[in-house]
Amino acid sequence: MQLTFEPGEIQTAIEELHHKYRCLQVGAIANYIPELAKMNPDWFSICVVTADGQCFSVGDSQQLFTIQSISKVFVYGLALEDRGRDRVLATVGVEPTGDAFNAIILDERSQRPYNPMVNAGAIATTSLIQGKGATERLNRMLAMFERYIGHESFIDMPTFMSERTTGHRNRAMAHLMLNFGMIDEKIDEALDLYFQQCSLMVNCLDLAVMAATLANCGINPLNKVQAVSSCYIRDILSVMYTCGMYNFAGEWAYKVGLPAKSGVSGGLIVVVPRRMGIAVFSPLLDERGNSVRGVKVCEELSQRFGLHLFES
Numbered sequence: 001m002q003l004t005f006e007p008g009e010i011q012t013a014i015e016e017l018h019h020k021y022r023c024l025q026v027g028a029i030a031n032y033i034p035e036l037a038k039m040n041p042d043w044f045s046i047c048v049v050t051a052d053g054q055c056f057s058v059g060d061s062q063q064l065f066t067i068q069s070i071s072k073v074f075v076y077g078l079a080l081e082d083r084g085r086d087r088v089l090a091t092v093g094v095e096p097t098g099d100a101f102n103a104i105i106l107d108e109r110s111q112r113p114y115n116p117m118v119n120a121g122a123i124a125t126t127s128l129i130q131g132k133g134a135t136e137r138l139n140r141m142l143a144m145f146e147r148y149i150g151h152e153s154f155i156d157m158p159t160f161m162s163e164r165t166t167g168h169r170n171r172a173m174a175h176l177m178l179n180f181g182m183i184d185e186k187i188d189e190a191l192d193l194y195f196q197q198c199s200l201m202v203n204c205l206d207l208a209v210m211a212a213t214l215a216n217c218g219i220n221p222l223n224k225v226q227a228v229s230s231c232y233i234r235d236i237l238s239v240m241y242t243c244g245m246y247n248f249a250g251e252w253a254y255k256v257g258l259p260a261k262s263g264v265s266g267g268l269i270v271v272v273p274r275r276m277g278i279a280v281f282s283p284l285l286d287e288r289g290n291s292v293r294g295v296k297v298c299e300e301l302s303q304r305f306g307l308h309l310f311e312s
């Protein structure tokens with residue numbers, strides 16, 4: 001895919017932005033999951049992987065951290081492959097909430113969780129993953145992540161246990177959805193799988209490769225593996241665009257104009273369809289749970305390279 005700017009310009013731009021924002025100490029590390037509170041607030045990386053497989057990075061691009069909510073995007077893709085569009089849509093809506101990512105709300109009319117990018121919708125999505133038992137479902141999920149990342153990755157046990165023992169809000173949502181018959185009785189199995197997907201270890205470069213895979217019609221641009229069927233890319237990017245930044249999604253769409261997803265460990269992925277994947281990692285979060293430096297970097301990158309989808 002031909003870019004409208006030189007690859008060298010990307011490296012220069014991310015280095016400049018890294019330098020510009022590296023000392024910005026605004027925001028706070030998520031501490032409602034005790035393991036996340038141990039992160040270093042100075043960690044900061046920006047990575048770009050183009051649809052033709054060129055990689056650019058700056059900062060702590062090899063630093064491992066848990067993927068958290070960014071996992072929701074990829075598990076949604078797997079649920080679509082496992083169950084098809086109609087079945088997934090019957091369980092999880094595609095409507096932005098305007099509420100916090102961990103709000104305990106369901107759509108009153110349909111009783112579905114609003115969308116797969118907030119916790120309730122993500123738990124319902126995870127409950128749709130196929131497999132004979134908990135182990136097979138986890139292994140299928142890990143195999144899916146491996147296709148996007150291009151190498152094996154693992155679940156961070158301390159974070160998984162930390163979420164499992166403190167995730168009462170998520171448990172409450174699961175019970176509410178069970179009450180309305182939106183998920184089946186195996187809620188402990190679904191919750192464990194959800195906590196496991198959030199505890200997957202990645203680095204910033206991995207996230208950029210995953211985003212680039214979505215940009216490249218589901219094909220990992222480095223090893224050419226088809227990570228997800230191309231027919232579901234449209235669904236995945238649509239919900240990322242409208243719901244990926246939670247209750248900041250509207251302003252994000254207006255300013256940056258690209259499908260994106262954030263997570264409470266400070267990761268942020270952005271997809272520039274058919275062109276590139278962008279990832280930023282910086283654990284200091286704003287009050288909506290989005291990375292402060294991540295949002296600033298993406299606003300500037302979008303503007304600098306004219307990446308907004310509706311740029312004329």
Ligand SMILES: NC(=O)CC[C@H](N)C(=O)O
Binds near residue numbers: 068069102119
């Ligand atoms: N926004 C997030 O990254 C939230 C994920 C986190 N594991 C939770 O369930 O609360």
